[in-house]
Amino acid sequence: METIQFIEKIRKFNRYYANVLGKIDQQIYHQPFPLTEARVITEINNKNGCTATEARENLGIDRGYMSRMIQKFEDEGIIYKKQSEEDKRQYLLYLTDHGKEIYQDLVNNSRREVGNMIKALSNRDLSKLTSSMEQIESIFSIENPSPSTVSIRSFQPGDVGFVAHLHGRLYDETYKFGPMFEYYVMKGLTEFMMNTDGGQLWVAEVNGEIVGSIAITKYNEKTAQLRWFVLDEEYQGMGLGKRLMETAIHFCKEQGYQHVFLWTVSILNKARHLYQKYHFTLTEEKPNQEWTEAEIMEERWDLDLSSYY
Structure with a gap:
């Protein structure tokens, strides 16, 4: 026909x-x-x-x-x-x-x-x-498949375990990070759960599945640290990284922080590009031999919030 x-x-x-x-x-x-x-x-x-x-x-x-x-x-x-x-x-x-x-x-x-x-x-x-x-x-x-349901929300009971799992799985599959890295993530998350004062943890969901996270923790009265920023590579390109970053920075401004910093590693090119987009600057480097077989370079990136907006 x-x-x-x-x-x-x-x-x-x-x-x-x-x-x-x-x-x-x-x-x-x-x-x-x-x-x-x-x-x-x-x-x-x-x-x-x-x-x-x-x-x-x-x-x-x-x-x-x-x-x-x-x-x-x-x-x-x-x-x-x-x-x-x-x-x-x-x-x-x-x-x-x-x-x-x-x-x-x-x-x-x-x-x-x-x-x-x-x-x-x-x-x-x-x-x-x-x-x-x-x-x-x-x-x-x-x-004409239905569009994915995407949301960014504050963490709820049970979410922290998923955040640790996501870090451990993604960094092992993509970058061959060993068990010490997952221990480092879980240790930090456990400490955060014991005292969330001045901080918050958010998860990104697609159709009800946790695919990413970001957090702000209190370093001192004027300074915050951005931590546990991760996004499943299958869901990149949906604007989730941008939404997570803006959620965290907006929270810092609401809390009255004047400065925020983060630690990352030099091999995370996409994340580093996003940090540059939001005006973070590289301020410190140090070698790390604990997480992978080959030595990698840890980097500290800083953002002055007083002149951000």
Whole structure:
């Protein structure tokens, strides 16, 4: 079959499918919540902490229309905003109790109307119908995979062990670091857990899996140390290193630190490039013969926060 014939068959099905859904929408989505507003309410409920920009881009809504809609929902007590802990410039959207009641009404109405639409179908036909729908969804999911869910968050119980594991595995596989390096990481993390005053540890997650980390520890009243910055190489190129670094530096400014430093090794070229990008400068070098068979060079990098912004 030529491509044009496939296209026409898809267009014909699309017209029929749109008509079917249109009849349902007319029954479900009425004033004061037309279809687009109902979709936004559903998106906010499902994501439970998305930004207006994320919801707008996911649903393909005009920026101005989205802004007016969010303001309306806020004025009517349907949603509330909460400042993001990772980026103070961002505000996350959540449904209020009133908003959750509205969402549940939408769900109940939708279920009732869909139930009315299929009540005359036999179980065999229903099975064929839903199977075909799942097949269509599966095919388009392969062609257009869903974007990864990426987040930077403060550590929780159980995370520190993953951070030590990530360091040990990545540095052994990539750079042939020995067990003494993993001991060094675990020892430092254990000390941090005993006293987190003036510090914080963050992990980067992709689809719920920890793939990176960064931390700030207190060196003295004016100086902080950046530690345990690592990112699984499979997830580089997603901007996670940049987000981790900005989270740590922003925390230093909030805590009133005037200076931050870190120790790394000269063979970590990508990390060193990122440090330079954020205006760290190399201030000290010393040889290390404990972690690898060949001698490597440890480096100290410093950043003056008083002139950073």
